[in-house]
Amino acid sequence: MKAKVHITLKNGVLDPQGKAVEHALHGLGFPEVAGVRQGKYIEVDLPKQKDKAQAKADVEKMCKSLLANTVIENFSVEVVD
Amino acid sequence: MKAKVHITLKNGVLDPQGKAVEHALHGLGFPEVAGVRQGKYIEVDLPKQKDKAQAKADVEKMCKSLLANTVIENFSVEVVD
Amino acid sequence: MRAGVIVFPGSNCDRDIAVALEQSTGKPTTMIWHQDTDLPSDLDLIAVPGGFSYGDYLRCGAMAAHSPIMREVKRRADQGTRVLAVCNGFQVITEAGLLPGVLMRNKDLRFICRDVHLKVEDSQSAFTAKYKVGDVIRVPIAHAEGNYFADAEILKELESEGRVAFRYCNDEGEVTDAANPNGSRNNIAGIFNKSRTVLGMMPHPERLADKKLGGNDGRAMFDALVETLA
Amino acid sequence: MNHSSSKRITPEDIKTHGLSEDEYKKVLEVLGGREPNMVELGIFSVMWSEHCSYKSSKKWLKTLPTTAPWVICGPGENAGVIDIGDGLAAIFKMESHNHPSFIEPYQGAATGVGGILRDVFTMGARPIANMNALRFGDPKHPKTKHLVSGVVAGISGYGNCVGVPTVGGEVNFHSSYNGNILVNAMTVGLAQQDKIFYSAAAGAGNPVVYVGSKTGRDGIHGATMASAEFDANSDEKRPTVQVGDPFTEKLLIEACMELMATDAIQSIQDMGAAGLTSSSFEMASKGGMGVELNMNAVPQREEGMTPYEMMLSESQERMLIILKPGKEDLARKIFEKWELDFAVIGHLTDTGRMVLKFNGETVCDLPIDPLAQASPEYDRPWLASTKLPVIAAGDVKNVPWRDALKTLMSCPDIASRRWVWEQYDHMVMTDTAQRPGGDAAVVRIHGSNRALAISTDCTPRYVKADPHEGGKQAVAETWRNITAVGARPLAITDNLNFGNPQKPEIMGQIVEAIQGIGDACIALDYPVISGNVSLYNETDGTPILPTPAIGGVGLLDNLDHMTTLAFKAEGEAILLVGEKEDAGWLGQSLYLREVCGEEKGAPPPVDLAHERKVGDFVRGLIHSGKVTACHDLSDGGLVVALTEMALAGKLGCRLENVAGHAALFGEDQGRYIVTVKASDAIAILQAMKDAGLPAKQIGAVGGSTIFLAGESVELDALRKLHEGWFPTYMATAS
Ligand SMILES: Nc1ncnc2c1ncn2[C@@H]1O[C@H](COP(=O)(O)OP(=O)(O)O)[C@@H](O)[C@H]1O
Numbered sequence A, B: 001m002k003a004k005v006h007i008t009l010k011n012g013v014l015d016p017q018g019k020a021v022e023h024a025l026h027g028l029g030f031p032e033v034a035g036v037r038q039g040k041y042i043e044v045d046l047p048k049q050k051d052k053a054q055a056k057a058d059v060e061k062m063c064k065s066l067l068a069n070t071v072i073e074n075f076s077v078e079v080v081d
Numbered sequence C: 001m002r003a004g005v006i007v008f009p010g011s012n013c014d015r016d017i018a019v020a021l022e023q024s025t026g027k028p029t030t031m032i033w034h035q036d037t038d039l040p041s042d043l044d045l046i047a048v049p050g051g052f053s054y055g056d057y058l059r060c061g062a063m064a065a066h067s068p069i070m071r072e073v074k075r076r077a078d079q080g081t082r083v084l085a086v087c088n089g090f091q092v093i094t095e096a097g098l099l100p101g102v103l104m105r106n107k108d109l110r111f112i113c114r115d116v117h118l119k120v121e122d123s124q125s126a127f128t129a130k131y132k133v134g135d136v137i138r139v140p141i142a143h144a145e146g147n148y149f150a151d152a153e154i155l156k157e158l159e160s161e162g163r164v165a166f167r168y169c170n171d172e173g174e175v176t177d178a179a180n181p182n183g184s185r186n187n188i189a190g191i192f193n194k195s196r197t198v199l200g201m202m203p204h205p206e207r208l209a210d211k212k213l214g215g216n217d218g219r220a221m222f223d224a225l226v227e228t229l230a
Numbered sequence D: 001m002n003h004s005s006s007k008r009i010t011p012e013d014i015k016t017h018g019l020s021e022d023e024y025k026k027v028l029e030v031l032g033g034r035e036p037n038m039v040e041l042g043i044f045s046v047m048w049s050e051h052c053s054y055k056s057s058k059k060w061l062k063t064l065p066t067t068a069p070w071v072i073c074g075p076g077e078n079a080g081v082i083d084i085g086d087g088l089a090a091i092f093k094m095e096s097h098n099h100p101s102f103i104e105p106y107q108g109a110a111t112g113v114g115g116i117l118r119d120v121f122t123m124g125a126r127p128i129a130n131m132n133a134l135r136f137g138d139p140k141h142p143k144t145k146h147l148v149s150g151v152v153a154g155i156s157g158y159g160n161c162v163g164v165p166t167v168g169g170e171v172n173f174h175s176s177y178n179g180n181i182l183v184n185a186m187t188v189g190l191a192q193q194d195k196i197f198y199s200a201a202a203g204a205g206n207p208v209v210y211v212g213s214k215t216g217r218d219g220i221h222g223a224t225m226a227s228a229e230f231d232a233n234s235d236e237k238r239p240t241v242q243v244g245d246p247f248t249e250k251l252l253i254e255a256c257m258e259l260m261a262t263d264a265i266q267s268i269q270d271m272g273a274a275g276l277t278s279s280s281f282e283m284a285s286k287g288g289m290g291v292e293l294n295m296n297a298v299p300q301r302e303e304g305m306t307p308y309e310m311m312l313s314e315s316q317e318r319m320l321i322i323l324k325p326g327k328e329d330l331a332r333k334i335f336e337k338w339e340l341d342f343a344v345i346g347h348l349t350d351t352g353r354m355v356l357k358f359n360g361e362t363v364c365d366l367p368i369d370p371l372a373q374a375s376p377e378y379d380r381p382w383l384a385s386t387k388l389p390v391i392a393a394g395d396v397k398n399v400p401w402r403d404a405l406k407t408l409m410s411c412p413d414i415a416s417r418r419w420v421w422e423q424y425d426h427m428v429m430t431d432t433a434q435r436p437g438g439d440a441a442v443v444r445i446h447g448s449n450r451a452l453a454i455s456t457d458c459t460p461r462y463v464k465a466d467p468h469e470g471g472k473q474a475v476a477e478t479w480r481n482i483t484a485v486g487a488r489p490l491a492i493t494d495n496l497n498f499g500n501p502q503k504p505e506i507m508g509q510i511v512e513a514i515q516g517i518g519d520a521c522i523a524l525d526y527p528v529i530s531g532n533v534s535l536y537n538e539t540d541g542t543p544i545l546p547t548p549a550i551g552g553v554g555l556l557d558n559l560d561h562m563t564t565l566a567f568k569a570e571g572e573a574i575l576l577v578g579e580k581e582d583a584g585w586l587g588q589s590l591y592l593r594e595v596c597g598e599e600k601g602a603p604p605p606v607d608l609a610h611e612r613k614v615g616d617f618v619r620g621l622i623h624s625g626k627v628t629a630c631h632d633l634s635d636g637g638l639v640v641a642l643t644e645m646a647l648a649g650k651l652g653c654r655l656e657n658v659a660g661h662a663a664l665f666g667e668d669q670g671r672y673i674v675t676v677k678a679s680d681a682i683a684i685l686q687a688m689k690d691a692g693l694p695a696k697q698i699g700a701v702g703g704s705t706i707f708l709a710g711e712s713v714e715l716d717a718l719r720k721l722h723e724g725w726f727p728t729y730m731a732t733a734s
């Protein structure tokens, strides 16, 4: 089993990286870009786990305890075979 | 229109971040984690673009020229309304 | 005063802060490995040093915050043992929940190593007793993620309780945008916990605590700790 | 036999492994007529590549002076070693990572830093300073900005994380580097003289131990790539790029230091270019030993790796160690504590052969000594360079000095590099006594009042115009920079970056530059103790400017004598020391290039005897405590140097006794500016005269302008120009 984790900044948290990327894209000739938010995408391999619900619960725990900083970040977990 | 971009390391490219996170997860009591790969997840806002195919082509161009480092990274673009 | 320095894999200012502490205490500093599960019982000060703990991968300080020793550091901090967390140390203890807020990427995204000026906002703590409120001191920064962020509520709390220890300012002591090197909210360079026993700061006082290196403004912090905690 | 080892070798294989027909004939000779298998061919290809064998340059490198009473170990080891007193040694080397940095600037530069650090700590030295010498293309070239930002970020990302201060370097721009940037990184380390580790293996039966990161398929064939000329398709070679992990490197440094403090290591070597092949081969070869490795024991990051891939992989952050008997457990514990891989992968033998086993079969069996002996060495044809005419000052346009000064202070080669070095942690380890921005970096020897002074220099436009004088000049400039901070220059490392040596005119540049370097080393008592050669720096036939970058190291016996270039106080006298009668050399000057738009003429000659006499005197004067500021004269000449001193000290100056573009902007060598108390000036000038040195007072410190002949320029305006170029350039979209 494999979990796909998306970690994004909460609304209202300034994203300096996204801002800089947006700015750079404008400079590169993409003036239509109205916003860029940069987050993380993490794949977690759980080859021995056979229970999808359990896998999801485990990875959500990993997110809360380490992968995401819930003061500023949201996360979402999707489990695939 | 909005593009969701996933940027991941090519196969075989060392992922020191993923390795370190995996290690930390083991330490936190998740010994079943067999691998972690860390990538980027970027959302690009294109409110004025109405043509989905065009949006996709544009964002792919952005990936090649800035968002991804195609020497070591792959990217995939998905456009949503 | 007995001081201990926590060493994570990837810490790289551990020796530097130990040297600065020893200069003021005249005693050897205890180095404490991240895998240890307890601290010497007679520690007066725990220093969490700068560096790149666990490579600063994932988020700065995140993995170190979960290392075995940090549980003990938190316990001691709760009992009132002084904690000085500098740079990566500041990131570690915010991740560990000892101080509120987060340190985000610098506003221009680059690592910055340079002297900055700090306006001293407090002189009541064990760390700042040898400064006067309003003093302007020169101390270096060296970080890529020092952009202090906290939501409005927390900022209000920090400000109203006088828990901002230092603010970035220009050489005349004016707290301006231009003097803010990384985009920190309210130009915050360092903050205290509620009881002012824990100080987290991005600038490195240990780097200018020796006249031979071009400045000495950081030394007063170590001297103050020795005087207060001796 | 396994698949990759049983495949027959085709002419195509030979070519893709970068071996010529003649070289392949030699391969067959070494093997006594037997054909190699792919693993063996791979090993030959690596060991005989330009990068590992120095086949084009060896003949000339041998002519360099490499000894002095204070040299403990010259070229040939991972890095050079000098005696700096108190039982301590300084260990240093510079190395290029040019091609990888052009392909992937961040990782290329980062792994360049990682590689040179390993060369130094493998010898038992704690790295205490990094330097970087960078050359980029024309700022207007579409790739330049991206390369600058990637390279600087890579150096910063790696160096900052490992916790070694990056204290200096140089940056040049020139269109000849458009398709071939140069990234030369230097590391200086400190060791106890009785705790230096070498790479020659000894003791049949001793375990061969692999530590660090696992082996992946990174950079397979990187060493051959680094020696191959670029063409427009070079983007396709991309997958050979390696990714660095500075965190692991930091752990590796600490773990190795811990192991080195015990008595467990017989010999040790980093796995650099051509990883396991060159490290195991060289260790065995140097010690006259054989080696047998079990490839199944090599820690692997990916599945299904073949011995060929493992032998040629350039995965970073790995070391090979020969342990003394019975020390395995002790060593293993240390590496486990630091959470690094540790594996006994084989042992030494007395057969003189390199034997590799995989799945129980022998996949390689090569005779080590014959292979090393037969390593190609070429005496490539070379053409002496043509001397260029000396440009008479009268033939060069005399632009009003204020305009010329403004142009020069903001030109890419002189503008402040603050944008670069502020991204480097130059203070970690809290021993940086002189930060970037001065003549030489000064790093205190921890716990003492002594310090090392370090400078890297090369003026490629001089080398192009006259390789011999240019080679001398590069050495002399580091010597001068080290002298200017008050230190005693001791030795150099060189990084020789050139084009394709198979072209006689390029080979001529190599030969003459090496001769020039050698002459300067002898005259200045300043031997070469380590170095690196990077050839084939050409794109589509256009070579780079010949760039023999020199890294010099000197010793300050008393840190209290350290001098900086900043003006210190109003009213102090400004003395110009070392300027000869006929000074005013504008050929190849930046004035000529940046102000008049011409790159021509012979470069300024270096009078080495004069250089030494002036430098030794200035250093003595510094030690006497009478010098308040000192700066050598280089790019841009006198007024540029004075402006740099003024900007650093936030104090202007009033000049007299100097006039004319040749005097103000000429780039004559062997000159310094010193400031002294006004009351000391007469006596000091007299002492200089007595010593037979040309010297004169040219003005006094003071005011907020550079003031000359009734005209002045505000320092504030100059500061904006000087500080502004780099950030403005980097901030504008390309
Ligand atoms: N790539 C770099 N990294 C760090 N410091 C640099 C770099 N390039 C230049 N510097 C610093 O900027 C200052 C000026 O450099 P340079 O003009 O080459 O000096 P000089 O003419 O005295 O050799 C020096 O202190 C040098 O170390």
Ligand SMILES: [Mg+2]
Pocket: D438, D439, D440, D481, D631, D632, D634
């Ligand atoms: Mg100089």
